[in-house]
Amino acid sequence: MYIRSLRIIAFFGALLVSLVSIEGTAHAQTAGSNVLTFGWMQLRPTTNDSTPYRIQSIGGQTINQTLPNTGVDLDKINYLGFTFEHYFTDQVAVELVGVIPRRGQVRATESLSSFGVIGKSYGISPIALAKYHFGSSSLKFRPYVGMGISYNHFTDGEVVNNQFIQHFGSQSASLSVKDTWSPVFDIGVDYQITQRWSLGLNLIYMPLKADSTITTSPSNTVVKTTATINPLFVYLNIGYHF
Numbered sequence: 001m002y003i004r005s006l007r008i009i010a011f012f013g014a015l016l017v018s019l020v021s022i023e024g025t026a027h028a029q030t031a032g033s034n035v036l037t038f039g040w041m042q043l044r045p046t047t048n049d050s051t052p053y054r055i056q057s058i059g060g061q062t063i064n065q066t067l068p069n070t071g072v073d074l075d076k077i078n079y080l081g082f083t084f085e086h087y088f089t090d091q092v093a094v095e096l097v098g099v100i101p102r103r104g105q106v107r108a109t110e111s112l113s114s115f116g117v118i119g120k121s122y123g124i125s126p127i128a129l130a131k132y133h134f135g136s137s138s139l140k141f142r143p144y145v146g147m148g149i150s151y152n153h154f155t156d157g158e159v160v161n162n163q164f165i166q167h168f169g170s171q172s173a174s175l176s177v178k179d180t181w182s183p184v185f186d187i188g189v190d191y192q193i194t195q196r197w198s199l200g201l202n203l204i205y206m207p208l209k210a211d212s213t214i215t216t217s218p219s220n221t222v223v224k225t226t227a228t229i230n231p232l233f234v235y236l237n238i239g240y241h242f
Contacts, residue, residue, distance in 0.1 A: 039237030041081030048073035097127035146186035170216035
């Protein structure tokens with residue numbers, strides 16, 4: 001629920017504050033400087049494949065029946081993104097990446113594709129990156145690469161398609177997605193407009209599999225599937241250097 005989400009955001013916020021407190025100069029892209037960015041971020045699934053639905057149990061009795069030609073995929077999601085970056089040297093920096101959470105839409109595929117959107121869930125994926133910036137800190141265009149890790153937390157899952165629920169002989173259903181850790185790979189470029197302001201384009205790739213469970217009521221049917229999403233985050237931003 002939101003309490004756990006707020007704890008995750010609070011943790012990364014505390015880490016951000018501790019980095020800000022590090023003493024250093026306030027020049028653009030140099031050792032000791034900091035950068036805050038905000039802008040448009042889009043999650044684009046690059047794989048969108050899943051295992052067939054597996055009916056694990058009905059009414060508490062184990063079934064383990066696979067339904068062939070079934071699956072799910074995830075729609076694109078647009079976010080307001082933000083980052084905080086601290087330069088330890090003119091080239092090496094650490095960055096925290098976050099978004100204002102929005103609900104993602106889950107669609108049924110293959111033989112059940114006629115149902116369209118069947119569920120929604122919030123995904124919160126704070127990212128921590130170690131980055132290397134190429135060239136001199138005085139360059140206008142400055143490319144970089146990075147690697148890091150993300151904790152992917154899913155909350156407030158809901159099955160929203162009544163026809164899909166009735167397909168499993170029930171009246172209501174819930175959706176849950178298992179939290180997971182993922183590696184993250186980053187590439188981008190910044191354009192320094194002034195000493196304080198910059199524009200940036202950032203591509204973040206995250207190998208990600210999500211285990212989801214649908215539980216129906218009153219039949220208590222438990223259906224499981226694993227979606228391979230492997231999202232690419234496209235981030236267009238404006239940055240303030242201090």
